[in-house]
Amino acid sequence: MNVTINGVxxxxxxxxxxAQAVRILTGISSGVAVAVNDEVxxxxxWDFTPLAEADRVEVLTAVQGG
Amino acid sequence: MNDTDVMGDELVIGGExxxxxxxxxxxxxxxxxxxxxALAASGxxxxxxxxxxxxxxxxxxxxxxxxxxxxxxxxxxxxxFTAGEAVLTARLAREALETDWVKLEVISDERTxxxxxxxxxxxxxxxxxxxFVVLPYIGDDPALARRLEQAGCAAVMPLGAPxxxxxxxxxxxxxxxxxxxxxxxxxxxxxxxxxxxxxLAMELGCDAVLLATAVTRARRPDLMAHAMRAAVVAGRxxxxxxxxxxxxxxxxxxxxIP
Numbered sequence: 001m002n003v004t005i006n007g008v009x010x011x012x013x014x015x016x017x018x019a020q021a022v023r024i025l026t027g028i029s030s031g032v033a034v035a036v037n038d039e040v041x042x043x044x045x046w047d048f049t050p051l052a053e054a055d056r057v058e059v060l061t062a063v064q065g066g
Numbered sequence: 067m068n069d070t071d072v073m074g075d076e077l078v079i080g081g082e083x084x085x086x087x088x089x090x091x092x093x094x095x096x097x098x099x100x101x102x103x104a105l106a107a108s109g110x111x112x113x114x115x116x117x118x119x120x121x122x123x124x125x126x127x128x129x130x131x132x133x134x135x136x137x138x139x140x141x142x143x144x145x146x147f148t149a150g151e152a153v154l155t156a157r158l159a160r161e162a163l164e165t166d167w168v169k170l171e172v173i174s175d176e177r178t179x180x181x182x183x184x185x186x187x188x189x190x191x192x193x194x195x196x197x198f199v200v201l202p203y204i205g206d207d208p209a210l211a212r213r214l215e216q217a218g219c220a221a222v223m224p225l226g227a228p229x230x231x232x233x234x235x236x237x238x239x240x241x242x243x244x245x246x247x248x249x250x251x252x253x254x255x256x257x258x259x260x261x262x263x264x265x266l267a268m269e270l271g272c273d274a275v276l277l278a279t280a281v282t283r284a285r286r287p288d289l290m291a292h293a294m295r296a297a298v299v300a301g302r303x304x305x306x307x308x309x310x311x312x313x314x315x316x317x318x319x320x321x322x323i324p
Contacts (some may be wrong), residue, residue, distance in 0.1 A: 002186050004140070005320055006119045007072060007119070019265055024118055025120050025122050026122060031127065031129045031162050031163065032120060032157070032160075032162055032163035033117075033161035034158075035154065035158055035162075037304065038154055040154070040157045040158055040161055043161065054240040055201065057121065057160075058119065059120045060117050060118060060120060060158050060162060061117070061118070061120045061127075061129075062115040062116070062117060062118070062127075062128060062129050062139065062141065062159075062162060062163060063115065063116050063118045063121075063124075063128060064092040064093055064094075064095060064115065064116070064128050065092060065093045065099065065115060065116025065118070065142065065145075066091040066092065066093055066114035066115065066116055066140075066142040066143050066169060066171070066278060
């Protein structure tokens with residue numbers, strides 16, 4: 001199953017969850033937010049939200065700015 | 067006796083009280099250590115951050131610096147060009163940072179970084195309806211400021227000049243007009259170049275000043291942060307004290323006849 005995580009293509013097993021996608025980038029969940037196809041997935045739902053072919057996953061955090 | 071005691075007033079935004087009227091940004095600092103020293107010298111109680119893709123190779127976290135200082139984190143929507151992008155970014159910030167406060171920033175183009183009033187108003191209405199405490203970054207437009215207040219924004223943040231320009235307060239008259247008619251705090255945002263700009267903003271009646279570049283890109287950020295802190299306090303005190311009227315000719319301060 002091909003998904004995009006922060007703009008980079010990844011091949012994940014069928015049924016992989018949002019939590020698995022996040023763990024590819026970081027082991028820390030504090031201060032992190034996720035959108036799948038421009039919809040926010042709350043932290044409590046990461047383990048239970050399966051990804052689908054061609055999903056766009058954005059994993060974001062706070063950086064210096066403004 | 068601290069600065070708030072001298073003047074007996076606190077800044078209240080969205081029901082929350084602040085004794086510092088200097089809001090800091092975090093952009094432009096050469097390192098987190100320099101940023102931390104500048105934040106300490108500024109005395110700020112609220113500081114903005116941007117929301118971006120997580121970079122696994124990044125060293126240290128601006129959030130750790132702010133939390134260690136006990137500073138309130140104000141996420142912004144910097145980098146958004148449309149209301150839709152800004153609303154999504156605000157929701158992601160709420161999820162990541164567990165705050166419903168947002169500095170709403172929707173820019174019109176990369177050259178001027180000027181705020182887009184149409185997209186900003188659209189996003190503000192949607193975010194207020196979604197329960198956010200919305201602080202919109204806007205041009206120095208009294209009519210738009212009034213409309214955003216009516217839409218339920220917790221403050222308005224007119225620019226002094228374009229972001230990072232250091233040109234100061236280009237239209238003091240419009241800032242005064244916004245202050246006169248605003249029922250919510252007015253925070254002068256963007257354009258501050260040096261301490262006198264911040265003092266002027268406060269003398270014009272602004273409730274607070276938000277700045278970043280003027281400090282983070284100064285030769286000595288911690289010293290400029292100190293200067294800004296003093297300037298904001300001085301400007302506020304002068305506003306409350308009431309300046310003397312400007313006169314065309316001299317007025318002797320002692321009798322002219324011996």
